[in-house]
Amino acid sequence: MPSIATRIVAASLVLGGAAAQAADYPDRPITFIVPQNAGGSNDIVGRIVAQKLAETLGGTIVVENRTGAGGNIGTQAAAKSTKDGYTLLMTISSSQAINPALYRAPGFDPVKDFIPVALVGTVPNVLVVNPDFPARNLADFLKLVKAEPGKHHYASAGNGTLNHLLGAMLNTTAGLDMPHVPYKGVAPAMIDVVGGRVPIAFASLPSVLSNLKSGKLIALGVSSPQRSPALPDVPAIAEQVPGYSGTLWVGLFAPRGIPAEVETKLKQNMVKVLADAATRKALETQGVELANATPEQFATLLDEDIARWAKIVQAAGAKVD
Structure with a gap:
């Protein structure tokens, strides 16, 4: 069995080694x-x-x-x-x-x-639509989708992702029926939204910023409780749907x-x-x-x-x- 002195030396070497490693x-x-x-x-x-x-x-x-x-x-x-x-x-x-x-x-x-x-x-998520979507602002979007249950699908990066759950939350809180279309990642989802195959999506702001600037997508609302400084003219969804929030x-x-x-x-x-x-x-x-x-x-x-x-x-x- 090692002596106390040996154990102390060994412990010192370990501590010294950790300090040297750092x-x-x-x-x-x-x-x-x-x-x-x-x-x-x-x-x-x-x-x-x-x-x-x-x-x-x-x-x-x-x-x-x-x-x-x-x-x-x-x-x-x-x-x-x-x-x-x-x-x-x-x-x-x-x-x-x-x-x-x-x-x-x-x-x-x-x-x-x-x-x-x-x-x-x-990072706020943004409710985006293809430019051909008939609603061009949040109030009109909510009115249109509510009037046509099951017609307007939304894309996400996959089942259970935040952008899937944000859509599910909006369905629940605003009384909508938007069917969900899951993709394997945000990039393929955005390809289809830009292409008009699925007209609606929730996506994180950095992942859609370039498409918003180029006009390939239109932002209707942000998921944060307040407006985003990066998109000051885009309303928070909570302005129309009280209590809605997810960042x-x-x-x-x-x-x-x-x-x-x-x-x-x-x-x-x-x-x-x-x-x-x-x-x-x-x-x-x-x-x-x-x-x-x-x-x-x-x-x-x-x-x-x-x-x-x-x-x-x-x-x-x-x-x-």
Whole structure:
């Protein structure tokens, strides 16, 4: 059996090694797993944040889109990765807060498996229509769809995604009957909405901003409680449908169990990233409303959203096996 002195020396070596690991971190590329398709909000935000975080850390960050099962595949990979701080998860509320209620076995625990590093910000979803759709404002849209139940379909990025549930919420709260057409990701959904094959969609603002600017899509309302600064002339849906609200948040997580010193270094450097003027401008240009939250407040938000969306999933009857 080792002597007390031997155990003390061994413990000192471990602590010294951890400190050295944090001091050297990162000494090889970091991977940001983005569990959604390229071109979506999370991918756009993740690449902006990765570029600046790599600069502040003095290293390299590679963004890896690992998609599938509504975000579960990439999230599982991050949860099961080596707990050394070299694999991080840039994700959105629909995967982290909705999937645990939506899937029978998502393959991860959003709280037990992850440490919230930084809440980047929130992103409204936009109710968009093809330019040929007969309603050109929110009031007329609600009146038309209500008068013609079952006729006007809406597209989403997939069953149980936030844009699916936002449509289900609007059906419930406004007394509509819009059938849902699920796609495998936001990009193919937007292709069909732009092409007029499905006339309506809910989509995150960054993912449709270019199509709105070019006139290929028309924005009728935003899902946030108030109007978005990026679309000041577009009403909040809540202006016509009181109580309607649903925003997407984007945040950085690390697998639980990474060295404490590395965790601290990541959190401190993300504060610098989100304080950087150029980074803030790049994110705001994409319609991101930047957060001002501590990691502890982010953890509370996650807990609250898990409980809130579980009720909405149950009410919508949405389940994916």
